[in-house]
Amino acid sequence: MNELEYTYAVARVRALETSLLTDSTIDQLVNCKTTEQCLQLLEEKGWGAHDADVDAEGMLKREEEKAWEAIMDVAPDLSVFDVLSLQKLYHNLKAAVKAVCTDVRGGNIFYEDAKISGREMMGIVENKEFSRLPGHMANAAREAYETLLQTRDGQLCDIIIDRAALDAIYAAGRQSKDEIIRDYAESTVAIADIKVAVRGAKTGKSQEFMKRAMAPCGSLNINELVRAAQGGTDSVKEYLGTTTYAEGAAALEESPSAFERWCDNRMMETMRPQKYNAFSVGPLVAYLFARQNEIKTVRIILTGKQNGFSDEMIRERVRAMYV
Amino acid sequence: MSLFEQMGIVYALLGAAIAVLLAGAGSALGVGIAGQAAAGVVSEDPSKFAKVLVLQLLPGTQGLYGLLVGFIALSNIGILSGKPVDVSVQNGLLILAACLPIGIVGLISGRAQGKTAAACIGIVAKKPDQFVKAMLFPAMVETYAILALLISFLAVSGIKL
Numbered sequence: 001m002n003e004l005e006y007t008y009a010v011a012r013v014r015a016l017e018t019s020l021l022t023d024s025t026i027d028q029l030v031n032c033k034t035t036e037q038c039l040q041l042l043e044e045k046g047w048g049a050h051d052a053d054v055d056a057e058g059m060l061k062r063e064e065e066k067a068w069e070a071i072m073d074v075a076p077d078l079s080v081f082d083v084l085s086l087q088k089l090y091h092n093l094k095a096a097v098k099a100v101c102t103d104v105r106g107g108n109i110f111y112e113d114a115k116i117s118g119r120e121m122m123g124i125v126e127n128k129e130f131s132r133l134p135g136h137m138a139n140a141a142r143e144a145y146e147t148l149l150q151t152r153d154g155q156l157c158d159i160i161i162d163r164a165a166l167d168a169i170y171a172a173g174r175q176s177k178d179e180i181i182r183d184y185a186e187s188t189v190a191i192a193d194i195k196v197a198v199r200g201a202k203t204g205k206s207q208e209f210m211k212r213a214m215a216p217c218g219s220l221n222i223n224e225l226v227r228a229a230q231g232g233t234d235s236v237k238e239y240l241g242t243t244t245y246a247e248g249a250a251a252l253e254e255s256p257s258a259f260e261r262w263c264d265n266r267m268m269e270t271m272r273p274q275k276y277n278a279f280s281v282g283p284l285v286a287y288l289f290a291r292q293n294e295i296k297t298v299r300i301i302l303t304g305k306q307n308g309f310s311d312e313m314i315r316e317r318v319r320a321m322y323v
Numbered sequence: 324m325s326l327f328e329q330m331g332i333v334y335a336l337l338g339a340a341i342a343v344l345l346a347g348a349g350s351a352l353g354v355g356i357a358g359q360a361a362a363g364v365v366s367e368d369p370s371k372f373a374k375v376l377v378l379q380l381l382p383g384t385q386g387l388y389g390l391l392v393g394f395i396a397l398s399n400i401g402i403l404s405g406k407p408v409d410v411s412v413q414n415g416l417l418i419l420a421a422c423l424p425i426g427i428v429g430l431i432s433g434r435a436q437g438k439t440a441a442a443c444i445g446i447v448a449k450k451p452d453q454f455v456k457a458m459l460f461p462a463m464v465e466t467y468a469i470l471a472l473l474i475s476f477l478a479v480s481g482i483k484l
Contacts, residue, residue, distance in 0.1 A: 015368050018448070279441075
């Protein structure tokens, strides 16, 4: 699509960006004494549905809906955003496979805004109609289902589906003509691989397990990462130091929560150049990311307040904002 | 008089048409691009209407420059007064060549200025107090349309029939 097709949408997103939360607003939220004070501050910033009673989960859900509504309203081509919902789609598959194989039903385990809803996914898995799934999902679904039934190993089932999700994101990124989608796919896969390596190193997972869980990408050498993970967390840090993800090594040194924060901040860094892009789909993708990032951060703050975490502990987990 | 000898006025008219058509098309493209951005901002914040309207109008000048050169060319060959003068093929081609700078530069600069104006409308959307700075960037593109206008104007006016 001609990048000038996005002129209207980008200008509208620029106007919407003025209402994104800034780092100082996040700081104010962290400084609030109670959850109620946080909710009041957020309400003053226009969060939530104004005609309803304020409750944290309802407010966050409404904000997520608003973010997608804004994008659906302005984007001339929504298919560009399909890659962003792949993780939700694969999550639904994972939840359905586990629910069917373990016969544990109920609970709010599905994303209803994914391309295949929870109910539909349950029907597909129950009837083993895997061919109804998009091409890249069918094989992973069948393999995960059979593996879980035969081995009862939930973790193995998880890595089969997670790996398929990463492969699908990477393939979608490579096929995309939009640079932002390619960058998103590259960063998503690389950061997921780094997480696997760090967790695998800590829990002593085998080389075979890690190779199965990691998806190949351009910015990391999977073989070297696996080899480093076999040598423990220090080896992973050493290897990351030689890549473009060197800051991750420093975060890993600091604490596990600092590493998790770095993973999200790194994704945001991928989006940041879009602040200066006046055309193309990039600023729309970045806006959606920025909204999801602030919703996630607010959730961390609210959960921290509800569970009596200190301000310092919450601040350590707070993500960097887009604006 | 042979047909070839009568082609002088046709070339001169073609020159006027090129000046008006290409420069006008450049402005239309530019104002259109900036207008889309302006609509995007106003749909979220109608209070910025006046500021974004000014930015949207900036690429409109190329069309006026083309019109001016076309007008002088038509006046030169007597079309406007209803008494066309005899224009030699050489003079007709001279007028055609004289009209080319504003036609071509008007088309390219109009579109480029529209894109710059759209980007600057983004500045106004986020930081309305930076409106003056935002106006300067598209105004820079205008420089080259003015230079082209100057050459076309001097050349068309300097051709004595």
